[in-house]
Amino acid sequence: MLSSDASGSGPIYVAECTTCGDASEGAEDTEAPEIWSLQHAGRTEHTGFRNIDTSFSRASLVEGPR
Numbered sequence: 236m237l238s239s240d241a242s243g244s245g246p247i248y249v250a251e252c253t254t255c256g257d258a259s260e261g262a263e264d265t266e267a268p269e270i271w272s273l274q275h276a277g278r279t280e281h282t283g284f285r286n287i288d289t290s291f292s293r294a295s296l297v298e299g300p301r
């Protein structure tokens with residue numbers, strides 16, 4: 236059984252430049268990656284970004300016949 240894991244951190248948001256592959260640090264909200272994207276675009280004139288949202292799940296082993 237697979238359920239979403241709320242015991243650790245929440246979803247992690249990262250922005251990654253599709254031109255050079257540089258990426259922001261992981262953040263728990265979308266604001267920091269958005270700011271990073273704008274700053275990166277201003278610095279490099281790279282304008283394409285992939286927004287990565289990582290969330291966590293946890294498997295639980297269920298006892299039963301095999």
Ligand SMILES: [Zn+2]
Nearest residue numbers: 252254255281
């Ligand atoms: Zn770039």
